[in-house]
Amino acid sequence: MSESLFEQASQRLADAIAHVDVSADVIERLKSPKASLQVSIPVRMDDGTLKVFQGYRVRYNDLRGPTKGGIRFHPNVNMDEVTSLAFWMTFKCAAVNLPFGGAKGGVAVDPKQLSKFELERLSRGYINAIADFMGADVDIPAPDVQTNQTIMGWMVDEYSNIQRRLCPAAITGKPIAMGGSLGRETATGLGAFFAIETLMPLLGMHREQTTVAVQGFGNVGSAIADLLSKAGYRVVAVSDSKGGIYALQGLDVPSIIQYKNSTRTFQAVYCQDTLCNIVDHQRITNEELLKLDVDFLIPAALENQITESNAYDIRAKYIFEIANGPVTPAADAILEKRGIVVVPDILVNAGGVTVSYFEWVQNRSGLYWTLEEVNDRLKHSMIAETLSIWKIADRKQTSMRTAAYIHALTRLSEAIEAKGTRAYFVQ
Ligand SMILES: NC(=O)C1=CN([C@@H]2O[C@H](COP(=O)(O)OP(=O)(O)OC[C@H]3O[C@@H](n4cnc5c(N)ncnc54)[C@H](O)[C@@H]3O)[C@@H](O)[C@H]2O)C=CC1
């Protein structure tokens, strides 16, 4: 029987344990989620019928602070996936030193099949169902795959209605007009850009000579492709769920973004997949994109894209994981043997949750920052944590992934030990 996604995720912890002096109690504490909730969400459809959707929220661990993590709308969402994503959030928040634990949520739905009003009713219904499980000091949702500012706006409004007071700090990634932070929408891409730029001199790479392929052209994939191409990297391929495009001389990324935006039929809510309609470049499949001979491969779509079945075909020199969990542990082992360096998700994509933290701080203090302040703080944090993880990998002679887990585990262990034995009985 094949391993579940959560079994694969847990393997990362097992790999790191060998390198850190943590007590058996700490390991035991991190093996399973604190709480998992599955809810049925009844939604009145536009044609008058009633449909019930399955929703999930997992609070994995809150020993470093309230739990934090996005909400995903996708047909394949299930408890195993949400638990894995919540596990990764726990280690991500610790890896970049945010005072948060990890959580994740989702609804099994194809949002592109819903009208805008149906989507709003589903979003509000989800919050209604999990309202007792969340809150600014408890669990703070945010956007993830196929959710965005507009949806977070509906959700925070619903939560505030239930509480009968404004609760902006209960959800991040909101519209600016509702207390959202400047810079949150581009933060995941920008954080990844800072991590890459920090590593460039250490890897002996130069922007103009670096070719890049990006899988996934949503919020984060389009942002990183844009940032890298504007900085002089040669972005030669991008793709979305319908397929990709390739041009050896480099793609005109801003034009692709403009094209994609102008052809979205439902612009304010989510992107439609449109890359396949661009005809000026060679069309490739997603499988072909992953196997391109490039310097940097950036998976920015979904988990389990690079597995033992295609790891031998990967020709990129470095993989920067912006998606959560795009490389399986079995693929990791093959890539490592082949000398391909993987820079892990819990570092590379931490920019989003970092600016979510800034949004939560701004909501709680009532003092709002300029875009420059947000981006400067993000840059400072991404550079510092990237260098720390690089140094751990060098000192302990481990992969960057194991180093990131060692870094996070050390902080989690300190929090668990600091709480004393009560943590084992009352959490
Ligand atoms: N939105 C955020 O702030 C953060 C997102 N992430 C992760 O980044 C990844 C992407 O998230 P978003 O950009 O927010 O989602 P999104 O919904 O905006 O975009 C997802 C993109 O992936 C494409 N896609 C889906 N399946 C694909 C496939 N098999 N091959 C190629 N492309 C495919 C879609 O067409 C779309 O372009 C996810 O793994 C998410 O968990 C991580 C940290 C924060």
Ligand SMILES: O=C(O)CCC(=O)C(=O)O
């Ligand atoms: O912004 C956040 O709180 C969470 C972002 C997220 O879901 C992720 O980093 O995977």
